[in-house]
Amino acid sequence: MIRSVPRSRWFDGLYLAYLVAFFIYLALPLTVTAVFAFNDAPFPSLPWKGFTLDWYLADGSAGRTGLFHDDTLLSALWTSTRIAFWVTLVSVALGCVNAVLFERLEFRGKEFLYLLMLLPLVIPGVILGVSILVFYSGMANDLSRTWGIELDVFRPGMTLVVMGQVTFIATLATLVIAARLRKFDPQLEEAALNLGATPLVAWFTVTLPWLMPSILGAAAMAFLMSFENFNTTVMLTGSDTPLTVALFNRLREGSTPVLNAVALLLMVGSAILAVLAMGRSRGKP
Amino acid sequence: MNSGAARLSLWLLLTPFLLWIVLLVLVPHLQMLRVSFQVRESWDTLAWGLEQYQNFFTESYYWRTFVRTGVMSLFTTFLTLLIAFPIAWYIARLARGRARGLLFLACLIPFWASELVRTYGWMILLRESGLFSSWLQALGWADGPVEMLYNDVAVIIGLVYNGLLFMVVPLVTTLDGMDENLVEAGYDLGGNHATVLREVVVPWAMPGIVSGCIVVFMLTLGSYLTPILMGGKDSAWFTQQIFTQFITRFNWEQGAALGVLLLVLSSIIVWLGLRLTGQSLRKVMG
Numbered sequence: 001m002i003r004s005v006p007r008s009r010w011f012d013g014l015y016l017a018y019l020v021a022f023f024i025y026l027a028l029p030l031t032v033t034a035v036f037a038f039n040d041a042p043f044p045s046l047p048w049k050g051f052t053l054d055w056y057l058a059d060g061s062a063g064r065t066g067l068f069h070d071d072t073l074l075s076a077l078w079t080s081t082r083i084a085f086w087v088t089l090v091s092v093a094l095g096c097v098n099a100v101l102f103e104r105l106e107f108r109g110k111e112f113l114y115l116l117m118l119l120p121l122v123i124p125g126v127i128l129g130v131s132i133l134v135f136y137s138g139m140a141n142d143l144s145r146t147w148g149i150e151l152d153v154f155r156p157g158m159t160l161v162v163m164g165q166v167t168f169i170a171t172l173a174t175l176v177i178a179a180r181l182r183k184f185d186p187q188l189e190e191a192a193l194n195l196g197a198t199p200l201v202a203w204f205t206v207t208l209p210w211l212m213p214s215i216l217g218a219a220a221m222a223f224l225m226s227f228e229n230f231n232t233t234v235m236l237t238g239s240d241t242p243l244t245v246a247l248f249n250r251l252r253e254g255s256t257p258v259l260n261a262v263a264l265l266l267m268v269g270s271a272i273l274a275v276l277a278m279g280r281s282r283g284k285p
Numbered sequence: 286m287n288s289g290a291a292r293l294s295l296w297l298l299l300t301p302f303l304l305w306i307v308l309l310v311l312v313p314h315l316q317m318l319r320v321s322f323q324v325r326e327s328w329d330t331l332a333w334g335l336e337q338y339q340n341f342f343t344e345s346y347y348w349r350t351f352v353r354t355g356v357m358s359l360f361t362t363f364l365t366l367l368i369a370f371p372i373a374w375y376i377a378r379l380a381r382g383r384a385r386g387l388l389f390l391a392c393l394i395p396f397w398a399s400e401l402v403r404t405y406g407w408m409i410l411l412r413e414s415g416l417f418s419s420w421l422q423a424l425g426w427a428d429g430p431v432e433m434l435y436n437d438v439a440v441i442i443g444l445v446y447n448g449l450l451f452m453v454v455p456l457v458t459t460l461d462g463m464d465e466n467l468v469e470a471g472y473d474l475g476g477n478h479a480t481v482l483r484e485v486v487v488p489w490a491m492p493g494i495v496s497g498c499i500v501v502f503m504l505t506l507g508s509y510l511t512p513i514l515m516g517g518k519d520s521a522w523f524t525q526q527i528f529t530q531f532i533t534r535f536n537w538e539q540g541a542a543l544g545v546l547l548l549v550l551s552s553i554i555v556w557l558g559l560r561l562t563g564q565s566l567r568k569v570m571g
Contacts, residue, residue, distance in 0.1 A: 015371070022372055025446070026391065026392065029405075029407050029409070030394070030395055030403070030406055032410055033402060033405060036409060093301075097298050100298055105294075107295055107299075114567065115567065116311075117306065118566055121500075122566070123310075123314075123551075124503060124506055124548070125507050126507050126528070126544070127314075127547060128310075131313035132313045134316055134537060135312060135316040135317070138537070167305075167309045167310060224397070228398075228401075230399070230509065231508070231509050231510075231524070235528070235531065235532075247401055248510065251405065255405070260405075266402060267397060274397055
């Protein structure tokens with residue numbers, strides 16, 4: 001079934017039909033979600049009642065509250081953004097350090113540590129969240145009970161969410177950056193050193209620019225993964241709920257087109273981020 | 286660089302890594318294991334014991350859900366592989382030039398939306414007042430609203446949808462590197478489609494198959510939103526029980542035990558998968 005091997009007409013037809021069906025399957029749920037963000041009806045279902053921007057703009061006066069006037073969702077959006085910012089920063093920094101550690105240095109036990117580095121990928125996200133909750137929140141409880149010391153950072157809340165997400169996103173960032181570093185020619189760095197640069201200067205002027213596309217790619221990925229994460233986040237969140245958790249709570253109460261509006265906004269946001277990251281990494285050699 | 290500076294730089298680079306792995310992965314998981322063996326006798330006294338694990342085996346609700354989650358995750362993984370393989374084959378071997386890149390990109394698009402959004406999309410399609418139901422009625426194939434949500438088939442549709450990307454990408458990557466001469470040689474030696482697929486293509490694609498299957502299995506086993514939102518009363522998922530113990534009942538000891546059991550199940554299946562196919566975690570993931 002490669003190009004050079006002859007195929008029968010009906011096989012080709014069947015294959016094509018399968019491909020078309022597959023891509024319809026991929027596109028359908030998202031298309032529908034996006035379209036119903038603009039339906040002029042209080043419930044996201046047929047029949048189509050006409051186009052409206054109410055689910056974004058309505059200020060609550062006519063019984064409809066659009067996304068841009070929905071304080072709960074807006075503050076959840078802000079919480080998610082702050083979480084994603086810190087997760088991206090920490091994960092990418094860790095990713096750079098780990099990439100150098102595993103690609104450029106030789107030391108005893110490297111193979112074992114590399115496996116440890118991959119470990120978060122084979123632990124279900126819920127368990128990552130639960131274990132961090134049990135350890136840190138449990139510690140905060142114990143300290144408060146025995147010595148009366150209040151360690152509120154380790155109570156469920158933003159810090160714990162960031163910690164939980166960094167656990168596995170740092171691994172992904174490491175893999176992305178390490179893959180790029182593997183293709184780096186160390187002679188370039190040696191040339192810089194021969195020309196009188198200190199190792200630190202060589203790193204910042206030669207190696208880091210080479211890694212930049214992968215760093216930006218890893219950052220975009222980290223930001224998206226953090227923003228979209230639910231399983232780890234839901235275990236660790238406190239009073240300031242991030243967007244996915246807020247949406248989930250809203251969805252359990254019943255669906256309104258405001259949810260579609262948020263969903264579309266998320267899709268557009270992540271698409272822009274993904275295109276930017278891909279454009280950056282393609283533009284550079 | 287002299288050896289003193291080399292050692293210093295090694296430790297400088299090793300410290301953040303160790304802090305991350307020890308403080309965020311190893312210690313919390315060991316603590317979870319410890320808590321799962323603690324029995325609360327009164328509000329502030331704890332003793333060691335196996336009560337939580339006994340509960341798991343005596344309450345049929347727990348272990349039934351556990352087995353169900355495992356079996357359905359395996360089935361979903363297998364189904365995802367079957368659906369994704371022809372697509373990956375087409376992208377890697379048959380499509381050319383621009384079409385190739387576009388098709389690959391199209392596979393990525395759904396994953397720019399979060400799991401919640403994807404699940405929500407399926408709910409709009411499948412529920413009683415949903416689009417499929419409306420279309421069926423408009424076509425005259427159904428007399429009244431048809432409920433297609435809240436059953437196991439709906440859950441599997443949603444889970445397969447969530448896993449597809451993670452299957453297609455590693456498959457395309459491995460199939461891309463395959464030498465077509467191998468396939469031609471297979472046919473020249475008298476093989477038909479089935480034998481060439483079995484003897485040449487699948488063995489070559491094995492690292493991609495294993496890596497895709499592991500990721501999809503992990504995601505499915507640990508998923509929460511899709512089974513909760515799309516499943517019915519009888520389609521409980523194990524993550525839901527962990528969540529209930531922690532958030533609703535504040536029974537951390539029981540929750541930790543269930544968490545340990547889920548972790549053990551996923552580790553065993555990942556290990557078995559690697560073992561049976563002769564792959565290593567490093568090769569498959571890194």
